[in-house]
Amino acid sequence: MEIQKIPTPALLVDLDAMESNLRRMVDIFAGKPARLRPHFKNHKAPMLAWKQLRMGAIGMTCATVREAEILVEHGIDNILIANEISGEWKTDRFAQLSHHASIMVGIDSVANIRELVRAQKKYGTRLQVVIDINTGMGRCGVLPGQAAVDLARVAVEGGLTVRGLTGYEGHLQPLQPGPERDEKVRAVCRSLVETREMLQADGIPTDIVSTAGTGTCAVSGQYPGITEVQPGSYLLMDTQYIDRGATFQRSLAILASVISVRGSNHAVIDCGLKELSAERGLSTVKDLPGVKLKALHAEHGLLELEANSSQTLQVGQKIELWVHYGDATVNLHSSLYGVRHGQIEEIFPIVH
Amino acid sequence: MEIQKIPTPALLVDLDAMESNLRRMVDIFAGKPARLRPHFKNHKAPMLAWKQLRMGAIGMTCATVREAEILVEHGIDNILIANEISGEWKTDRFAQLSHHASIMVGIDSVANIRELVRAQKKYGTRLQVVIDINTGMGRCGVLPGQAAVDLARVAVEGGLTVRGLTGYEGHLQPLQPGPERDEKVRAVCRSLVETREMLQADGIPTDIVSTAGTGTCAVSGQYPGITEVQPGSYLLMDTQYIDRGATFQRSLAILASVISVRGSNHAVIDCGLKELSAERGLSTVKDLPGVKLKALHAEHGLLELEANSSQTLQVGQKIELWVHYGDATVNLHSSLYGVRHGQIEEIFPIVH
Incomplete structure (x- = not known):
């Protein structure tokens, strides 16, 4: 028509441009140890998530329990809710969804842990968490280093499965590309990877260090020890991101x-x-x-x-x-x- | 719960406050010749539209064909789309909905008329229009006076039913209440009522002169010759409107x-x-x-x-x-x- x-x-998407973006991101990560876990929050279209998965993405990132629910309902497994959640309704729903798929959720406080431990007991399923690291954006997250290790320890003692770390250098996305930004991105990566090593040394083995958005993932994805990246905007590229270079x-x-x-x-x-x-x-x-x-x-x-x-x-x-x-x-x-x-x-x- | x-x-609404707002607007119009045709665009909740209708509103105003479709689907009659529409899909849908309920749509150009005449012929239903008057906001609408009469003449000759005029003094809504604003509101009303008299003199009888929003309707509704007002925001009152007094x-x-x-x-x-x-x-x-x-x-x-x-x-x-x-x-x-x-x-x- x-x-x-x-x-x-x-709302229109130019298919040639979108397919080019899809391939380009796959090409960027070809042969790199870091894998793609695209963010669902940007397009909210399960058919696009499936395109990303069929092109090699290992799973999806999302921002809310509702988005995780949509992903599960559309047959998608290996989901990271890269945010904290709170309240009985949401922690219960997270536990219920964990019966259907592998889902992780971010935590940055003992209060988060307490709610998840309660839900884990109620539903008898093993809940998976990642420690959310404040990489300098100053929104959610604990500081990298000892604070993260301390929190992970509480989670493990509560019976939760700590899969690793999630960060998001949102404050670096608007910066123009170039060596100066790249250096800042690498500093974020370093703090995440060092924190994971501290967890390891503390007897908490993990398999995930997840971070980055569309503007920074090419650099993060090359940093040794970053296991996956979370870009979202690259597929339905908007002019805000174009203006950022x-x-x-x-x-x-x-x-x-x-x-x-x-x-x-x-x-x-x-x-x-x-x-x-x-x-x-x-x-x-x-x-x-x-x-x-x-x-x-x-x-x-x-x-x-x-x-x-x-x-x-x-x-x-x-x-x-x-x-x-x-x-x-x-x-x-x-x-x-x-x-x-x-x-x-x-x-x-x-x-x- | x-x-x-x-x-x-x-999203929460305080029921005491909402019910007070509902009654207060009814009280303002008690005994006045102008009637209430609340705007649906603000709440988009058919159950609230029905509350307004059961408290004496004569029908609903809306902004889009889709909103008119929702109103018709929910059993609501006497609908004013207080905007222009264009394109085959929308004019066709407007004509289809006119089989189910009394619906009017705003026009401000010969192009609008041409599209509606086409749809009227295609669906064999009598389409109703109101002339949209630019009351000074400078968005859509023709100027009051002869321009409106000329357009109404083209509509009548095309076989459309011209029900009257719609205006909206959006530029006066942000002004603080007081005599100065009231005078400006009355000037808008005067231009609308005089335009209707010109239509009458030109052999185009009409029954509707519709205008006003939450901030101005108490004044417009008292002006002789204004037959109805279109406030929307009064029910789910927000702080932007509160800040305006x-x-x-x-x-x-x-x-x-x-x-x-x-x-x-x-x-x-x-x-x-x-x-x-x-x-x-x-x-x-x-x-x-x-x-x-x-x-x-x-x-x-x-x-x-x-x-x-x-x-x-x-x-x-x-x-x-x-x-x-x-x-x-x-x-x-x-x-x-x-x-x-x-x-x-x-x-x-x-x-x-």
Whole structure:
């Protein structure tokens, strides 16, 4: 079907670009000891997760118990929830899911351990954890080194299985690529690998040291002792990451329709904040030089033509915009349309 | 069920506050000629639309064909899509829905009319339109006066039924209440009512002059000749509207869980941009003075305690935040939990 015919606003992925990104990431890790565990949070599409797995990913990373549930439901095994969870409902659900698949969850406190030990006893299943390391981002996680070893000791004594460490150098993702950032990435890797050695020395053998995002994984994945990386954004590459110097191809766009034109240089599209996130910046219009997205209201986007633009906009015209922030935009849709040569070739359901 | 037991993040509405808002809006319009046609786009909950209808609303306003479809599916009649639509899929669907219920759609161009005339012929149903008036917001709409009459004439000649006018003084909603804003609201009303008189004089009788939002409807609703108002935000009152001086009660909150605590004044909650919009500003923490939401990441919220705060935060603790921007937050959820005295008393499904 031609993309002109689908109801707007619609989330599009350029299949050539996406497939190129998929292969490129596989090529980066060919022959390296570190393996790929792509992050599910970015695309939330089981059909894309399966593409990643069939191209050699060892399992999936996710951010929430609900995402782990979706992965399990879609037949996916070897899952890392790279975050802490809390509350009876979530720890119970995590324990239930552990009957179906191998799942690990991040911990950074004795309180996390206490909740998981309770759930492990209740469901009689062996729960697997990774110590979440604060690599400098200052969000969750314990500091690398002794603090991590101390926490792992409590987990082991509580009867949990400590599989290893998870880190995420989110603070390094926005930095421009280059030797300076690479050095910072390697310092993060060093702290993780040294922490694992301390665990080993303390009689806690582990098999996982997991870290990195799209911007940093090529460097982390080469660091001896990093066993796996967690990039998510590379597949549905957005302009936020491109602006940071990512070398993958932009693939994610929104299709909208012009519903109203005012004078010669203002138009309104049927796509607003409810379908396109502006949380990290406004999207840019694709293939129409001189046409700018000026603002997003809840259900409307306001386009403006530069004074000297040769473009004209008409009611009914289809407009494509590059998605600026994929994570928070994919989340607003339930279908991702795969496009090649102006045709819808695929539909990937997004599961919530 | 106690609210502590539901999985987080969860969208909550304080039932006492919501019911007070519902009654208060009914009281404002008691005995006035203008009637209530609440906007569905804000809550997207058919059970709440039915509450509004049973309290005297004459029908619903909505923003999209999909919302009209949801209303029709839930047995609701007399619907105004207060926006332009374009494209074959949407105009066809609008015509199909017109077989089931009385639905009007906004138009502001001959192109809109052409598409609707085509759909009317295809489906053999009589399509109803309202002329969308640009009341000064500068989004969609034709100017009041002759431009509106000319467009209505084209619609009538094309065989469409012109029911009247729709306006929305969105640019006046953020202004502080007071005589100055009231005068601007009345000027908008005057231009709408005068345009309707011009239509009448031109042999195009109409029965609808619809306008106004939560911030302005008390004034518009008193203006002679305004037949109905379209407030949406009053029911699930957010802090953005409260900050603008709205006299309804704040009712919409998010429940989150602390998943990680760092040092004595940082904590992380399991609620991020994917569940709580920051498009118009950050939400505030409820009932915990000295605790501030500092940032929202995709799946995390970062809390900070002021240095002199007497609060402490613990893993597993439940935190409520007032929703700052309801429109873009409700859209992220599929259930709205109705709370009274700390108990979940109701669940209102949100339909997408």
